[in-house]
Amino acid sequence: MTLTALAGVVLSLALTAPPLPAAPPSPARERTTVPEGSHACARAAARCDGTLAVPLDWSDPSSGRIEVAFAWVPAAGHATGTILAAPGGPLPALPDLPRIQQVLGPVLGRRNLLIVDPRGLGRSSPLLCPGLNLAEPDTIAACAARLGPRTRFFTADQAARDLDAVRRALGAGPLTFYGNSYGTVYAQAYAARHPEGLAAAFLDSTVITSAGGYALWPMRSRPDLPDLVCRRSPACRALPGDARRAYTRLVTRLREHPDPEVPLITLRSMEGMAEPVAGRELNAAATAYLAGDPEPLRRLARAMAGGPGQPIEGAQWAGYLAYRCGDGGFPFDRDAGPAERLDQLERYYRRERPLAPYTPADLGLDVREGLEFCVNWPAPRHSPVLPPRADLPDIPVMVVGGDFDTHSPAEVSAAMRVFPDATFVRVPFGTHSLAWAAGKTGDCVRAALRSFVTDHRVPPARCTAENYRAIGAFPSSLSEVDPLPATGLDAGRRRVLAAAFATAADAAARRNPGNLFHGRLKEQPGLRGGRVTFGDGVITLDEAAYVPGVTASGRLALAPEGRATASLDVLAAGRAHRVELAWEAFTAQERPALSGTLDGTPFQVPEQN
Helix, strand or coil: CCHHHCCCCCECCCCCCCCCCCCCCCCCCCCCCCCCCCCHHHHCCCCEEEEEEEEEECCEEEEEEEEEEEEEECCCCCCCCEEEEECCECCCCHHHHHHHHHHHHHHHHCCEEEEECCCCCCCCCCCCCCCCECCCHHHHHHHHHHHHHHHHHCCHHHHHHHHHHHHHHCCCCCEEEEEECCHHHHHHHHHHHCHHHEEEEEEECCCCECCCCCEECCCCCCCHHHHHHHHCCHHHHCCCCCHHHHHHHHHHHHHHCCCCCCCHHHHHHHHCCCCHHHHHHHHHHHHHHHCCCCHHHHHHHHHHCCCCCCCCECCCHHHHHHHHHHHEECCCCCCCCHHHHHHHHHHHHHHHCCCCCCCHHHHCCCCCCCCCHHHHCCCCCCCCCCCCCCCCCCCCEEEEEECCCCCCHHHHHHHHHHCCCEEEEEECCCCCCHHHCCHHHHHHHHHHHHHHHHHCCCCCCCCCCCCCCCCCCCCCCHHHCCCCCCCCCCHHHHHHHHHHHHHHHHHHHCCCCCCCCHHHCCEEECCCCCEEEECCCEEEEEEECCCCCEEEEEEEEECCCCEEEEEEEEEECCEEEEEEEEEECCCCCCECCEEEEECCEEEEECCEC
16 A cells, blocks of 8 residues: 555644744743642643553543653743644654744743643553554554553543543643644533633644534545636636546556556645645646646656655654544444444445545555555544544634644634634635744744734734745747846847746745645656756756756856845857846735846846736
8 A cells, every 4th residue: 555645644744844043042931839739740840741640441440550751841031921833743742842932932922831642642651562563454453452442532532531530739820722733622621511710722733523422523625726726827817628627537547557756645645735836737747748748747746756754653652642543533433343334434435435536445445455544453443633523612712724634714713613702814825733833824824823822813914835926837949938028128038037036936846835745855857858966055056947948057046035136147049048037936926026137138037916
């Protein structure tokens, strides 16, 4: 089975999120008065790591005890409240403490910070199964048998009770809950069971629940996303046909006539639009491929094939399985045995076709062989994350979600109406774990988070990750390039200028701050020949050709804020030209304002939105 096709194996970007700016140093901390009988950490003046014994089953005090581990970071100054931060996964939370401190930044001057390793994970009585490999169903069944029925209690409903026990042991008042990714599952479970312990909640990249209250792990394709991106761009809308239909035709073509340079599983990795280069070029590349020009799509596929993967084997993954399977809602009955679950799963994929326009076989998946980890994991206890008709507290709740996240903005917005005072804020072109993102998007969402957890009011600022527009048709010759409306140049030179700028913009797009796969490239062939080499803030073009018959050599400099300048020697139609360019590289514009010189003649090109 090709596991890179599995959507949402871990709802966390902890392993791939870019580094954030360093947190400012903390001033001396003040001691505060705490109630008698509180945990020793409640009196700490600096970070205190502790543990608390809690029941295995909160409904049965005689069920035995386990320990949950936590970190308590007192406010730098006088504390006016406490933030409980729960990152994603389900994975251990404590390793993410430094990142969470960076995300919250100056807020921690007046807020205590509490982070708890969920039971069964990290340092909280971890569930361990040596030899466990999520790609091998037999090891999952063996792990479930090894751990026995106690795994039923390593779920979000029980973890929520643990969180409140730690809160009370530290003498903390109602919490501001910051949940990221799977951390939003814990937030919902906590709100349903301890409304008195919540003052407000900020939910980033929310995991929604089924009608029965279980967390949804959607295994599906999103063929609507290429169309969403294309609708924002006049050039893309001018492509022949409909973006979604073209994408479906492309999948069918590659199924019937496989191209070893464009495996279907790699094509599907582009569909989610999380890679800005894919969002910028996929529609045009699909159109070109269907018209007999495969190179634009092959270039994308080469860059996005064989990227870094999430390791999914090791003893510690037992805790992950306990939560995924105990909290999750799947297209099979929770009380059914493995054989019956497989039959139900197979019928679901045959009837609903959630991967369409793909089939499981297209992606190297076998419905009956490890497609869903939880088939072989028993979860008979009734333990919904969010019990149906739960009376959730009337507290301020701010929910942020991106267009390209696991759940769509419409789905999240509708699901979060269960909170009486929830406000959903869409982040156009946003992906997952928005407050952890790099660049302007992350800066904006972090500012909103910090504002909200300070005064519990939804700030007016709106964030966006839309920093590109999808391109139109790839030109097959210089004559197909529309001249730029540049002042002071004749039509022929305006066409050469347009080709030179298209070549430079194509190279710069590989350094969009949202890229993961393309951001790791050291070099890449030009689309129609030559070479492009990527350095630290500098891109070198060596006879790079984007338009057939037009080559560019020289250097392109990218400033951290996105300002681009290029000095290029361009050869077009047998004539040499010297081109100097300056523009803003990453904007949601059809064409940014452009200035520079062509063969010494200054020009200005107005922006086109």
